[in-house]
Amino acid sequence: MEKSKMKQYLLGFCFFCLLFLSGKQAKAEEFQFYYQFLNEDQRELYNHIIDAAQIYETEVEVNHLSAAQTEQAYLAVYYDHPELFWLTSGYQYWTDSKEDVTGIEMEYNSTWEEKEEQSRQIEAAIQEVLYEVDYGQDTYGKIKSTYEYLINRIDYVADSQYNQDIRSVFLNWQSVCTGYAKAMQILLERMGIFCTCVRGTANGGHHAWNLIQIDGAYYYVDATWGDPVYLGEENTNGEIDYTYLCCTEEVLFRTHIPEDMAILPECTSEQYNYYALNGMYLYSGDRDSVYYYMMEIIQQGGREAVMSFHSEESYLLAKTELLDYGLLEELMNQYLQIWGEDQISFTYETRDQEFVIRIYW
Secondary structure: OHHHHHHHHHHHHHHHHHHHHHHHHHHHHHOOOHHHHOOHHHHHHHHHHHHHHHOOOOEEEEEEEOHHHHHHHHHHHHHHOOOOOOEEEEEEEEEOOOOOEEEEEEEEOOOHHHHHHHHHHHHHHHHHHHHHHOOOOOHHHHHHHHHHHHHHHOEEOOOOOOOOOOHHHHOOOEEOHHHHHHHHHHHHHHOOOOEEEEEEEEOOEEEEEEEEEEOOEEEEEOHHHHOHHHHHHHOOOOOOOHHHOOEOHHHHOOOEEEOOOOOOOOOOOOOOOHHHHOOOEEOOOOHHHHHHHHHHHHHOOOOEEEEEEOOHHHHHHHHHHHHOOOHHHHHHHHHHHHHOOOOOOOEEEEEOOOOEEEEEO
16 A cells, blocks of 8 residues: 555656656747747757757758858857857858758867866856845846846956856856856746847947846846946946846947847837836936935935936936036035035046946045
């Protein structure tokens, strides 16, 4: 009787595991953003590349695709699957007499033994991060916590080791934009949140960032541009820049241009604009709007004012009122009168690309 019960229990447990694993697999397929833009033959190659990479095979047959189609399929794997960190973005290919690609030879950047040990270390680091950011928060909270965690933990180092994959982050905590973006991608995917890596240019240089989804709406996230280490001297107080946390395409495309690897969804919702959620978003930059906004902070004893503006016009107007027409000095004098102090020092930061003004006193 006891054996029968145990057998039933084991069968039930195995069935549960199968359901769990199949659910995880189905969810993982939803995160294969670039896969959806491939034709049937490209998808076949896509899956063969993954299968080969997992067992360290280097050669993969190709079903007579063009060089451009082959590249699209290969890069789809590269950007859909940050967990395949040993797979480089480069490969060799050969063609037939019609110049159709019939095979590729992939390049790996570590041995099997190195990959196995690095995988264990990476998994331990990922679990540590998830423990910090995934506890009892909604989707936006998890994204924001991950954004902050990566910015606070990663040092932007241009020549960092493994800087084109997640090892640079989870092994060394030094990386460049691709490392930030792939780390964000794999962490959010582990929490069941859609996130993919987008590549392109920013201010004319090669760059990578993320596309995420909350409640059916899409947003952009760029942790690299939120990092004061990356921002350098422009960010005088070392504060995280939240402009690129769940931002719209209107904000991002002032400086970022995505490549045409895929058709990107519209990102127009301002529901999770950090500054709006925290009462720092101003639609007007006229003197009265800025004055009353800052006076409320001063009267409450605050020593910092952050203002994000809806448009370049309102931002430039506020900047002119504060710095050229004496509004900032007037406000500082108001602070002295209200709090009975004799003198005050202050500094300010203006971010022309983000339409953000920060004032500290």
